[in-house]
Amino acid sequence: MEELRIAVVGAGMMGADHVTRITERIVGARVSAIVEPDEARGKAAAEHAPGALAFSNIEDAIAANAMDAVLIATPGQFHEPVLLPAITAGLAILCEKPLTMSAEASLRIVEAEIAGGKQLIQVGFMRRFDQGYIDLRELIVSGKAGELLAMNCAHRNPAVPDSYTNTMLIEDSVVHEIDVVRFLTDSPIAAIEVKHPKRNKLSPDHLDEPIFALLYTESGVLANVEMNVSVQFGYQVKTEAIFQKGIAEIGRTAGLNLWQDGLLATNEHMSFKTRFAAAYDSQIQRWVNATLQGKIDGPSAWDGYLASAAVTAGVEALTSGKRVEVDYAPKPAFYN
Ligand SMILES: NC(=O)c1ccc[n+]([C@@H]2O[C@H](COP(=O)([O-])OP(=O)(O)OC[C@H]3O[C@@H](n4cnc5c(N)ncnc54)[C@H](O)[C@@H]3O)[C@@H](O)[C@H]2O)c1
Numbered sequence: 001m002e003e004l005r006i007a008v009v010g011a012g013m014m015g016a017d018h019v020t021r022i023t024e025r026i027v028g029a030r031v032s033a034i035v036e037p038d039e040a041r042g043k044a045a046a047e048h049a050p051g052a053l054a055f056s057n058i059e060d061a062i063a064a065n066a067m068d069a070v071l072i073a074t075p076g077q078f079h080e081p082v083l084l085p086a087i088t089a090g091l092a093i094l095c096e097k098p099l100t101m102s103a104e105a106s107l108r109i110v111e112a113e114i115a116g117g118k119q120l121i122q123v124g125f126m127r128r129f130d131q132g133y134i135d136l137r138e139l140i141v142s143g144k145a146g147e148l149l150a151m152n153c154a155h156r157n158p159a160v161p162d163s164y165t166n167t168m169l170i171e172d173s174v175v176h177e178i179d180v181v182r183f184l185t186d187s188p189i190a191a192i193e194v195k196h197p198k199r200n201k202l203s204p205d206h207l208d209e210p211i212f213a214l215l216y217t218e219s220g221v222l223a224n225v226e227m228n229v230s231v232q233f234g235y236q237v238k239t240e241a242i243f244q245k246g247i248a249e250i251g252r253t254a255g256l257n258l259w260q261d262g263l264l265a266t267n268e269h270m271s272f273k274t275r276f277a278a279a280y281d282s283q284i285q286r287w288v289n290a291t292l293q294g295k296i297d298g299p300s301a302w303d304g305y306l307a308s309a310a311v312t313a314g315v316e317a318l319t320s321g322k323r324v325e326v327d328y329a330p331k332p333a334f335y336n
Pocket residue numbers: 009010011012013014015035036037038041056057058072073074075076078081082096097098124126172272276
């Protein structure tokens with residue numbers, strides 16, 4: 001296969017961004033189909049995908065043999081109904097995070113993949129492709145700053161749409177840290193606790209935030225995640241890592257600093273689309289390259305399940321206010 005034919009399923013905020021990315025920057029692949037029930041959205045995305053076929057559901061696209069691979073960018077609760085037919089069709093899959101919205105549903109996906117006999121799924125935990133996280137992991141593994149003891153993580157959005165619910169603080173947002181803390185420490189999240197600072201009155205009425213999510217890894221590292229979706233000023237994701245012999249920081253905005261009129265000014269990101277642009281590009285390019293060789297090159301369905309199991313505990317911690325231990329199923333040999 002010379003050029004990978006990708007169907008992008010869901011052409012909303014993230015899916016449309018991926019369509020443009022694949023057309024303009026990714027080598028060895030093209031968008032061959034857009035699967036989107038909302039006709040206007042599908043059409044708008046198709047303007048950035050010359051020659052792509054339009055479908056309103058994945059089944060029709062599979063029946064038409066319109067693709068070799070699928071990039072799933074539907075909302076999390078609609079991942080499973082797209083994943084299952086794609087697995088049955090034996091298609092390579094990049095599924096946006098989270099794999100599904102619950103540990104049970106993610107286990108069903110894992111079981112379906114195992115039944116098919118081949119690893120098809122990569123999960124879109126793109127922070128693993130961000131240079132800052134890659135550098136921090138290297139520092140941790142090298143031991144140069146001694147043992148890693150703790151992390152202070154901040155995940156801040158300027159605002160969120162009304163459709164963003166309280167549990168999405170964990171399911172949709174902290175899930176990124178849940179995956180990346182395990183990636184950095186090589187240690188599963190053993191337990192989660194959630195603390196509530198004073199509520200931000202600028203937050204939509206139905207949200208109780210910011211929150212501090214405390215992620216306890218099995219190895220003893222504690223990550224304190226400030227999850228804050230109404231900061232107004234911009235989009236920020238950063239981490240301070242506390243070692244025995246030093247402190248490391250990633251995620252500070254790079255670029256022009258301007259000192260003028262007694263002020264220091266620098267640009268801040270307003271969206272994840274720019275903050276993680278390079279990480280998305282790298283994630284998709286490496287996925288395409290690996291797919292052309294019949295492999296995956298990133299977090300697997302099992303990684304997706306582990307994150308879902310921790311999210312399930314995190315949602316319970318959010319509502320109960322208690323520290324909740326994470327319950328994991330044993331790892332199938334298929335993923336060794
Ligand atoms: N990695 C990241 O940083 C990041 C950032 C934002 C969103 N995401 C993820 O991307 C996914 C999509 O999020 P979004 O913000 O773009 O959502 P969105 O609501 O903007 O768009 C989702 C689109 O999917 C379509 N859709 C729904 N069900 C469908 C189905 N069965 N088949 C085809 N299309 C269907 C909807 O009509 C909509 O256009 C989510 O999983 C989200 O968590 C990831």
